[in-house]
Amino acid sequence: xxxxxxxxxxxxxxxxxxxxxxxxxxxxxxxxxxxxxxxxxxxxxxxxxxxxxxxxxxxxxxxxxxxxxxxxxxxxxxxxxxxxxxxxxxxxxxxxxxxxxxxxxxxxxxxxxxxxxxxxxxxxxxxxxxxxxxxxxxxxxxxxxxxxxxxxxxxxxxxxxxxxxxxxxxxxxxxxxxxxxxxxxxxxxxxxxxxxxxxxxxxxxx
Amino acid sequence: xxxxxxxxxxxxxxxxxxxxxxxxxxxxxxxxxxxxxxxxxxxxxxxxxxxxxxxxxxxxxxxxxxxxxxxxxxxxxxxxxxxxxxxxxxxxxxxxxxxxxxxxxxxxxxxxxxxxxxxxxxxxxxxxxxxxxxxxxxxxxxxxxxxxxxxxxxxxxxxxxxxxxxxxxxxxxxxxxxxxxxx
Numbered sequence: 001x002x003x004x005x006x007x008x009x010x011x012x013x014x015x016x017x018x019x020x021x022x023x024x025x026x027x028x029x030x031x032x033x034x035x036x037x038x039x040x041x042x043x044x045x046x047x048x049x050x051x052x053x054x055x056x057x058x059x060x061x062x063x064x065x066x067x068x069x070x071x072x073x074x075x076x077x078x079x080x081x082x083x084x085x086x087x088x089x090x091x092x093x094x095x096x097x098x099x100x101x102x103x104x105x106x107x108x109x110x111x112x113x114x115x116x117x118x119x120x121x122x123x124x125x126x127x128x129x130x131x132x133x134x135x136x137x138x139x140x141x142x143x144x145x146x147x148x149x150x151x152x153x154x155x156x157x158x159x160x161x162x163x164x165x166x167x168x169x170x171x172x173x174x175x176x177x178x179x180x181x182x183x184x185x186x187x188x189x190x191x192x193x194x195x196x197x198x199x200x201x202x203x204x205x206x
Numbered sequence: 207x208x209x210x211x212x213x214x215x216x217x218x219x220x221x222x223x224x225x226x227x228x229x230x231x232x233x234x235x236x237x238x239x240x241x242x243x244x245x246x247x248x249x250x251x252x253x254x255x256x257x258x259x260x261x262x263x264x265x266x267x268x269x270x271x272x273x274x275x276x277x278x279x280x281x282x283x284x285x286x287x288x289x290x291x292x293x294x295x296x297x298x299x300x301x302x303x304x305x306x307x308x309x310x311x312x313x314x315x316x317x318x319x320x321x322x323x324x325x326x327x328x329x330x331x332x333x334x335x336x337x338x339x340x341x342x343x344x345x346x347x348x349x350x351x352x353x354x355x356x357x358x359x360x361x362x363x364x365x366x367x368x369x370x371x372x373x374x375x376x377x378x379x380x381x382x383x384x385x386x387x388x389x
Contacts, residue, residue, distance in 0.1 A: 069278045069310065103280075139369070140353035161352075165337040167310065174340075196343040198308055201281060201353040201371070 028137005031193045034153035035061070035145065038132045040095065040125035043112045048093065048123045050147075050154055057089030058148040058157070058184060060177065063127075063138040065096050066114045067105040068200035071141045073166050075118050078142070081162070081177060082122040090146070090181050092122040097133035097141070098203040100126075106203075133202060140199030146180045157184060160195030248319040252311070252333045255342035261304060261332065262346070262358060268300045269384050272358040274334075274346075276308045277321045281371040282355040286327070288374045292381055293329040299385055303329040308354060311335050359384060 029035060037050045050059060060081055064071040082092035100107040108126060115124045127133050136145055137159075146158035158180035163172045176195045183190045253261070262272050273289050275282035286305070293303035305327070309318045314333060322331055336342055343352050347367040350356055357368045359380055364387070366380070 069276075073310075139351040143351075161340060164340055166339075167337055171337070176340075192340075195340045196350070196352045197339045198343070198352045198354060200279060201355070203281075 028135065028139075029145070029156045029159065031156055031159065033156045035147050035156050036132070036135050037154070038095075038125075038127075040127060040132065041108070042123045042125045043108070043115050043120075048125050050093070053091060055089065056091060056149060058146065058181075059154065060085060060090055060092045060181065061136070061145040061147060062092060062094050062162075063097050063133055063136070063141055063143040063145075063202070064094050065098050065103070065106045065141045065200070066110050067098070067103050068141045070166055070197070070199050074142050074162050077162055077169060079119060079121060082120075084178070085181050086122070088181075088185060090184070094120070094122055094124045095127050095132065096124065097127045097130060097138060099130065099205050102203040102205060130202075130204065138202060140201055142197075142199060144177050146177060146184070148184050158190055158193055160192075161197035164195075164197075166197065248322050248331075250314060250319060250322075250331065250333055252314070252335050254336040255334065255338070255345065258306065258332065258334050258336075258342075259345075262306075262360075265362065267362075268302050269296075269359070269361045269381070271301065271303045271381070272306060272360075273303065274306045274308060274354060274356045276354060277313070277317050278309070279354045285355060285372050285377070286325070288372060288377045290327065290329055291374070292377060296381060296385075301381065301385075305329050305331045307331060307333045309333060 035050075039047045039049045042048045050056075053059070062078055064074070064078065066072075078092060078094065086092065096106055096111055098106045104110070111124055111126065114120075136143075138145075142162060144158065144160055144162055145156055147154040148157045149155075158177065160176060162175075162177045163169075164174040164176065165172045174192070174195075176192050179192070180190045262270075264270055271289065271292060273282075273286075275286065277283065289303050289305065292301060307318055311333075318333065321327075339352065343350050346358070347356075347369075349367065350369055353369055355371055357370075357372070359366050359368070361384055364384070368380075372380075
């Protein structure tokens, strides 16, 4: 009888998970998924793919743009992330996911100007055709995905915010993205694998 | 009588000239907001999440519509007239709109209050200033990724969350759905 009850509980729990997965509208990645590679045009005119980075141990993929105040507030911190972690094997790859007819301020010319003005040290590529961001499940800018290179591919290890204070870098108490990469570098477990922050919805043609 | 009233509402709503606003909002870059500083007598209440929480969980007979927005968010600005219309024309049906601004505190005077005065926004507006977003975003709704705009519609224990933009028709359909359940 006891086993039966236990079985019932397990079956019920499994049913719940199955249900949860099915009803989950957001189709993007969750922790442990293998992220797709891409070939997207960079501000220098060249195509960029994750596979170009033979020596990388992983990536800090950030969906961001010119026109979102939250993205702008984080620009310097994104530059700092690349400076700190590119040499350790985790370069930043910034992807601009917006439709540029809806947001002309995010077109290639504007991206180039912004990258130059802010001294971007990393690729700033455009998701032209908007095929990549839905696969990742990005919904807003900025939206971070930390990937780790494994035998299976680039495994998603962290999804979410850069840190816990968009307003004031000196008041940050949790540097979520840094903590995630630090943990990966040390081979430790990431404390917060998913965090949330306000951002601008990714713009698509209506 | 009710039907006539409803038709009247729909008529007034459709007459509302919000298209020009929407187009303006679309054409404008999110960062290029009006820069002039007007005399802003708007009495803006600013809350952290603990202060906001009771305002988005009111237990009364009314249908509450809570919209999270910001002046820099073009799709938010575009749908704002629809929320204003709901607030005005469904008032007698016990509908109350609360607009929660996520503008940056440094922009309250120069941008937010100027915007509210200029547009003559009549719905109640409060500002949420709480950097611990990783705490309050899931507290507002577990499924919210954090993208703006977002909306809650609730009455008593019935509650729906929307991480999306509304067309005028979509918003009215949701409101009517809630109102019809009462009968």
